[in-house]
Amino acid sequence: MSTLAIEADGLVRDFGAVRALDHLSLEVPAGIVFGFLGPNGAGKTTAIRTFLGLVEPNAGTARVLGFDTRRESDRIRERAGALLEHHGLYERLTAEQNLDFAGRVWRMSSGDRQARTRELLEQFGLWDRRREAAGKWSRGMKQKLAVARAVFHRPPLVFLDEPTAGLDPVASAALRDDLAALASGHGVTIFLTTHNLVEAERLCDLVGVIRRGRLAALGPPASLRAADSNIVRVTGTGLNDLMAGAALAVPGVLVANVVDGALEVELGEGVRTAPLIAWLVERGVEIDEVRRDRPSLEDAFLELVTDDGATGSASASVPR
DSSP states (O other), rough: OOOOEEEEEEEEEETTEEEHHHHHHHHEEETSSEEEEEOOTHHHHHHHHHHHTTSSOOOOEEEEEEEEEOOOOHHHHHHHEEOOSSOOOOOOOOOHHHHHHHHHHHOOOHHHHHHHHHHHHHHOOOOOTTTTTTGGSOHHHHHHHHHHHHHTTTTTTEESSSSTTTTHHHHHHHHHHHHHHHHHHHHEEEEEEOHHHHHHHHHHEEEEEEETEEEEEEOOHHHSSSSSSEEEEEEEEEOOHHHHHHHTSSSEEEEEEEEEOOOOOOEOOTTOHHHHHHHHHTOOEEEEEEEEEOHHHHHHHHHSSSTTTOOOSBBOOOOO
């Protein structure tokens, strides 16, 4: 199999006057957790449906697991798992029955179905509740069962469209751990859409940001954040408003304020912190900590998807 799970080149998909995908080009390596981020209406779900061969593009090509999405979509769907907008569970059936039914659809043997059911329910912490009707479960438990069903036939690639949406923080963290275990322990490629940027930063090996159907950025979460920040926060003894005002005389200091007892300073581009720290020490400040505040993935995301920050590039590649 190709080392790439997904290859897309110039995908265009129109729905009437609305262009959902606008020359989208993307490469997703096999065996990773890939996060696909974007605001509502950016084209995330359309991209997944195109990769599964459920929607045909107006232009461009895509290959998933080595198969062409136009000519070999059946073979893609045979080899991929998917959890899209709704969990699709049979709520009158038990957890065991839901998974057994999935195994029958995939024509798995009885012994394989039983072994796989136990393996996944134990992995997801659901084994003790296996004989309960799924309709009585919490949303988080249902979502775990739906993910288990999506990977039941051991697909090498799984598409998950906002799997933690609507879950409380505890349930989200538990499902996130389960997904990480799937990728690391079973070599599954997980293509994940999410609005939870903390989740993406913690879980994903690679992140793509889509805006108005075009790829705005692609790279590891850390690379999408600025390597350095011009904001320096100094904590210690002897910091006050007078000191902040005087610090404006230090070369390279643009803004200085005392916030919650700490000195927050904005430095000019490329200015090092050492001259500022030396200046403070000379004036009797006892410094406890100096920290440059790095932008979060959320900061980088907002810059990419807002009109002021987005470049609207048609394709992007992993930074080298």
